[in-house]
Amino acid sequence: MSKQPSRGSTSRKDEKSDKCANCSKSVGEKEMGIQCEICSGLFHSKCVDISAEVYSFMEKNKNVHWYCDSCNKGVACVTEEVSKLKLRQDLMDQSLKEMRSEIEELKIGLECGPMPNLMVALPNIGGALCSTPQSLADAHY
């Protein structure tokens, strides 16, 4: 009596949730089934291009969210934006580093502040020394 195969409402419910929304074939227990968090649709991992590696990763990390293709269309642009932002941040980090090194260079330049002036002034002094050896000698005496 109790071993009778169930044909009630429970099997109908199972039937629905066991079928892959992509290929309409049932997702066996040993198959890697993945459920969309938005529409609760079930998919074979291979039907949605999820590798065994990714699947096991998602199994271990319950905080990893997965959305099916049709639901993903809305999410995709968000993730795209996020990756764009990340890229922008990377670029900003890079330019910040560059700026920092430039500032360091400037600091070094400021520390040796008189140097560039000296470089400009030296030829003049040299010229003055060369052109007026007489006056210098006179001043010395």
Ligand SMILES: [Zn+2]
């Ligand atoms: Zn499938």
Ligand SMILES: [Zn+2]
């Ligand atoms: Zn979905």
